Structure formats: C-alpha cells, structure tokens
Amino acid sequence: MKLVIGNKNYSSWSLRAWLFLSWHELEFEEIRVPLYQPGSREQLLGFSAAGQVPVLLDEDLLVWDSLAICEYVSEQYLDNRGWPRSRAMRAEARSVSAEMHAGFHAIRNRLPMNARASGRHVGLDQELQAEIQRLQSLWQDLRSRHGSLGPWLFGKFSIADCFYAPMAFRFPAYGVTLTGAAADYLSLLREQPLMQNWLEAARQEQEVITFAETGIDSQPQS
C-alpha cells in the first residue's frame, strides 16, 4: 500500500489515517506531498480527482478520505478490528468518529494543527469553548464507561482514537487545558511513540504555511 499524506506538521487528516495503519503495523510506503506549494495541487490531483490528502493506493484501488481509508483497511486487513467488537460500542465509535469527521469546525478552523508549535494564543469565543467542552465531556464519559476494558476511548485502541489524535498536538500548542480523565487521555495520546515519531518528522519539515491564507485545516484534507 501507498499512503499519500500532506505535511506532517500541518495535516491532521493525514495523521489520522497514518496512525491507524502504523498502529496495526501494516506495511505501506509514505508519499509526502507538502500542501500549498507550487505544483502541489496538481500533484494531488494526479493521485485523486478529489484533490485531498490522505489517499490510499492499494494496487489498483484508490481510497481518498481518512474515514473511508480506515473502514477499508479495517475490513480488508484487520478482520474489522479497527472498530470495537460489540455491536453497541461499534455504533458508538462510528458516531464519535463521524462527529469529528464532519464537525468541530471552530476547533479545526481556529486551532489549526501545527504539531511543532507551542505558546500560541487564540481568543476562545463561545463556539470554540462549546466545542472544547463537548470534547471534555465526550472523552470523560467514554473513559468512565469503557475504562475497565483499557485506556482508549472504547477500551482497546480503535479508529475513534485516530480521529481525535490530532487534539494531542493542537491543545498543548494553543494552551487549551482539559481536566480529569479527558486530560489523562490527551496525555496518553501524545506520549505514544508513534505520535512522537510523527512530531519529530514534523519538526524536520521546512515548509511554513500561514493558516489565515489557506484555511488549511479544512481544505484540501478530509
């Protein structure tokens, strides 16, 4: 398999798919296309007409969205271990992942991922505060109900954890703090060797993208 990703420093959607494949130790080649550089749009369109990252190439098969990639890989290579085994938990994990996939617009637009950044300050308006509060209570609730099964949102590591993983870079960069089980979960995400590996690679990248000009976190990723 080949996984086309954007800049590791900026591309939160790339991280989601990359983390899922990497966690399960599936072999894949990384193809990095730095976003918003001259020619990068044309390069992305060469992989997929949607022009977004991430894109998975598996022989002649093309999958061009983070959630579709995780569903495909879970089904094809993991006997569906990407999701919880229990019917009820699987439905909940898909809801939680889809909520991130289509939502949290304020966090995605106003706290764009910049993995290597720290000490950033952004005014937390009402919409942003409401979304952060939703995350705080969602994580706390999931950890409280499924904690006996393991340390992840649904006990065992699942696609839902991949979907929230970029928060482990975003919140510390912008000084957003959570409390209790939600704070513990954020730390757990951040300290994973795979997340540290991604962060180290982000630090090595040279490109600098100005968010205001690009709206990078909502386009061209999904």
Added chain:
Amino acid sequence: MKLVIGNKNYSSWSLRAWLFLSWHELEFEEIRVPLYQPGSREQLLGFSAAGQVPVLLDEDLLVWDSLAICEYVSEQYLDNRGWPRSRAMRAEARSVSAEMHAGFHAIRNRLPMNARASGRHVGLDQELQAEIQRLQSLWQDLRSRHGSLGPWLFGKFSIADCFYAPMAFRFPAYGVTLTGAAADYLSLLREQPLMQNWLEAARQEQEVITFAETGIDSQPQS
C-alpha cells in the same frame, strides 16, 4: 427504531438517513424537531449530547450521525446491502460518501437546502463553481463506469446515493444545471417517490429559517 430529524424543508442531513431507512422499508418512527426554534436546542440535547440531527434510537442504542446511522443500519438490518458487494466498489462508495460528509463546504454553506424553494439566485464564485464541477465529473465518471449495473452511482442504490440526494433539491432551487449523465442522475434522484414524499412534507411545514443568521446547513446537523 426512532429517527430524530430536523425540518424536512431544511435538514439535508436528516434526509440522507431518512432516505436510506425508507428505501429499505425498515420500520421507524419519525420524531421531527424543528431547528432554531425556542427550545429546540434543548430538545435535541435531550436525545444526544452532540445536539445534532439526525439521531437514531434503536432500543437502548443511540447513533448520532448520518454516516454512522447508515453504517449501523446496513450492518445490523441489511446484511451490509447498504454498500456495494464488491470490495473495490465498496471502498469507492465509502470514499464518495465521506467526501460529501466532510466536504463540499461552499455548496453546503452558500446553497443551503430549501426543498420547496425555486428561482433563487446566488453568485457562483470560483470555489462554488469548482465544487459543482467536481460533482458533475464525479457523477459522470461513476455513471459511466457502473452504468451497466443499474442507474445509481454504483449501479444499485447505495448509501452514496443517499449522501448526494439533497443535491436534487438544492440545484433546481438555485438554478444550477448539470449536463449529460450527471443531469440524468439528478433527475432520477428528484423523481423518486420517496423524494417527492419528503418534498410534499417540506411544503406543509410552517417554519421559516433565515440562513444567513444560522449557517443552518452545517450546524447542528451532520
């Protein structure tokens, strides 16, 4: 099952889940919560902490996103007939659905669904034109490759068709025209008895929502 939906005139995400359940003749009770009315936010939060429509209640199980609802119902009640049987087509159908679920922001924000409207005029800026062109070429390509299997995006009716169904109300309302196979597909969607049934119900609704104030099409639905 109970399906919590918003106004039929405005709630495109409700339509997606409703169409999928209705197409497969699954029994469910409709619970309509008109959006942006006094008390409606509280009412939605009573169903799901995400505060969005649609929400599916299946005994003690809660599924709160359109895509998660379709995945759940397909798995639980349809032996996965919501998606194409072929591995490659299923991966493609999930990509296409996820692209809609997380994307097409210009269409969703600037051509909000208003099922009963007609003769609306909106300036088509570059971003909007690019998204309409993407839909035109995506539908045309899918119809050309899978047309021998049936008239839908992947031959047989699938979740992907539900995800694009609201375009059949949007495009005519704003005078957006497609060509060739994409135009035929739009007509096919619109003339479905279920779509006409939804439209008739939308025409009976009394609430009027001003889009500019609410950004209704991106919030609080997903």
